[in-house]
Amino acid sequence: MGLAARCALILCLFMLTGGCALAGRPPAASHGVVPVASPQDDVPRAGQVSAGTAAAVPVGSFVQGDGSLIASSDVVRRLAGADYILVGESHTSPCDHRQQARLLRLLTDAGLRPVVGLEMLPTATNNALWRLSAGSLGIDALPDAVDWRTNWGYDFALYRPVFEVIASAGLPVRGLNLPAGLARKAGREGLEGLPPAERALIPSVVMPPSEGQRATLEEVFREHMTMREMRKPGGATSATGAASSTGMPSGTAATAGMPTETVQAAAPAAPEQTMPEAMRRAFDSFMLVQSVWDATMAYEAVRARIDIGGPVYILAGGGHVEYGWGIARRLRGFDPTARIVLVHPWRGDGPPDPAQADIFFRCDAAPPRLGLAFTFDDGRVRIAEVLPGSPAATAGFLPGDVVQTAGGRTVDSPKVLHEAGSAAAASGASIVFTVLRDGASHTITVPGRAGAKP
Numbered sequence: 309m310g311l312a313a314r315c316a317l318i319l320c321l322f323m324l325t326g327g328c329a330l331a332g333r334p335p336a337a338s339h340g341v342v343p344v345a346s347p348q349d350d351v352p353r354a355g356q357v358s359a360g361t362a363a364a365v366p367v368g369s370f371v372q373g374d375g376s377l378i379a380s381s382d383v384v385r386r387l388a389g390a391d392y393i394l395v396g397e398s399h400t401s402p403c404d405h406r407q408q409a410r411l412l413r414l415l416t417d418a419g420l421r422p423v424v425g426l427e428m429l430p431t432a433t434n435n436a437l438w439r440l441s442a443g444s445l446g447i448d449a450l451p452d453a454v455d456w457r458t459n460w461g462y463d464f465a466l467y468r469p470v471f472e473v474i475a476s477a478g479l480p481v482r483g484l485n486l487p488a489g490l491a492r493k494a495g496r497e498g499l500e501g502l503p504p505a506e507r508a509l510i511p512s513v514v515m516p517p518s519e520g521q522r523a524t525l526e527e528v529f530r531e532h533m534t535m536r537e538m539r540k541p542g543g544a545t546s547a548t549g550a551a552s553s554t555g556m557p558s559g560t561a562a563t564a565g566m567p568t569e570t571v572q573a574a575a576p577a578a579p580e581q582t583m584p585e586a587m588r589r590a591f592d593s594f595m596l597v598q599s600v601w602d603a604t605m606a607y608e609a610v611r612a613r614i615d616i617g618g619p620v621y622i623l624a625g626g627g628h629v630e631y632g633w634g635i636a637r638r639l640r641g642f643d644p645t646a647r648i649v650l651v652h653p654w655r656g657d658g659p660p661d662p663a664q665a666d667i668f669f670r671c672d673a674a675p676p677r678l679g680l681a682f683t684f685d686d687g688r689v690r691i692a693e694v695l696p697g698s699p700a701a702t703a704g705f706l707p708g709d710v711v712q713t714a715g716g717r718t719v720d721s722p723k724v725l726h727e728a729g730s731a732a733a734a735s736g737a738s739i740v741f742t743v744l745r746d747g748a749s750h751t752i753t754v755p756g757r758a759g760a761k762p
Contacts (some may be wrong), residue, residue: 365656368407368671373662383411383667384418387619387649392609392639393422394622396629396652396665399462400722404653408623411471411651411669420619423612424474427601428460428467429483431509431608437481440474447471456671458687459488461721470623482612484605484622486510491604495597511607514599515641521633522595529591596691602628606638613643626652630664633720678729678754680705682722689719691743709743716740732756738750 365371368385387393397404413424429437436453439445445453450471451464474481486509494502499510517525583591605628609620628634629650636648652665660668679698680748683690691709694701711719714728732739740757742749 350416351654365670367403367670367672368410369656371660371668371670373660373664373666373668375659377664378667380414384414384420386667387411387415387651388420389647390649391613391618391643391646392410392620392622392636394624394635394648394650396626396627396650397623398653399625400726401653401671402466405466406469407653407671408667409473412470412473412479412621413477415621416473418478420620421477421479422619423616424479424481424580425484425605425609425612425620425622426481427485427605427622427628428462429456430459430485430487431483432487433459433483437483440471440478441478443475443478447475454483455722457721459485461689461723462721471696480612480616482608483522484608484624485601486604491597491600494600495593498596499600507603510600511603511642513641514596514603515638517595517614518633518637520631521637525595526591527599529594531635582682598634602634603638605637606642609635609639610642678705680720682711682725687720688721703752704750705741705743705752706745709745709750712742712744712749714739714741716749 330427365377370378370380372378383602395408397408412422412424426437433454436445436450439453440447440450447468451457456464473479490502490506490509493506494510499507499514502510516522528686605622607625609622613620620637622629622637630652632648636650639646639648649667650665651669652668653671654660654668655672656670679695679700680691681693681695683692689711691707691711692709694705711725713719714725715732717724717728719728720727728739732754736756739754741752741754743752744750
């Protein structure tokens, strides 16, 4: 980045820290796409993805939004012109992490030295990450040095391929996130309710979601609430019960503490007016949490570009990347002229959605062994979804259950749950869980294979 551009970017961030309004954003529908360097590709395209051929595309293949297969050299040329490269993931997919590492290696082999930005870790871990890049901290020592279990919780082995590339290439790396639990605390208490030291960790301007993202997340939120209410006795919807059963923070509007111009943009859309008041508060609080995460990660990515240079290679969950709704939208506010490319996993279940990302990598979704999807926050593993017909559904798991023990071990991270499930699957034995549901503990047993010892 040139000196003039860097000075302009520093000035922009300085003004934003003072709480000024964001300006000069490109239209929300644009990703700020960087074109391929030459219209005449030196590597012929491998073909076009259609509904009939999608499933046959090999894992690891790169696909553009228009469905055309492209060579890795084309991908590198395209990414070489970007200021920010956002690479999505499913946190529990080994394939996604291998492809993230592969793409990072392709960039370094081409002579690029991106700054790697991580959703997984807070900025307080940057000293340890610097030591990894400098070669004074080994990968095996990294989880303890950054308190991986507390700050992230997913199995470190899934992310090891990425850290191996970082370490071998000596790439600069930054944690982009807040301390564990702070975003949800902001959702519960509002930005103005945070102590000054904690509020200072969050950008002064927290841009609300776009209308498209808000509408989509409202639909998901309503479906979640409907499922929760259906399993209550009588299936009746209670405004008070709705708020307490979401598993999401409630009680504070998402607009608390935002500048006036941001508050106006965050006003609830018309469909939300049909929500019961308690449900609307829970939804607004949920949206504030998402916005705080996205704003903080974008702000820290811009700081990394100022401090070190670019491009910044950002690894984050797919929901923060796809459609340019999350981190990318905030990047355009903090760094309006930046060139952004979105890269996202594609599961081969039909042609890719060109609005979702600019480039896709083919990876199968690894089906969960038990049929559970979960979230991890503040040291608690909470069931987010139970697949119909799965062993978990048959055993009696319900969305919202907090897993307390698995196979006799206290579940204080997703790794424990994964290890207990893997051990049971390998031995064929039954596995006993205790879960917290509606304030009471329940025992759930998932049977092993027929003939196996319990």
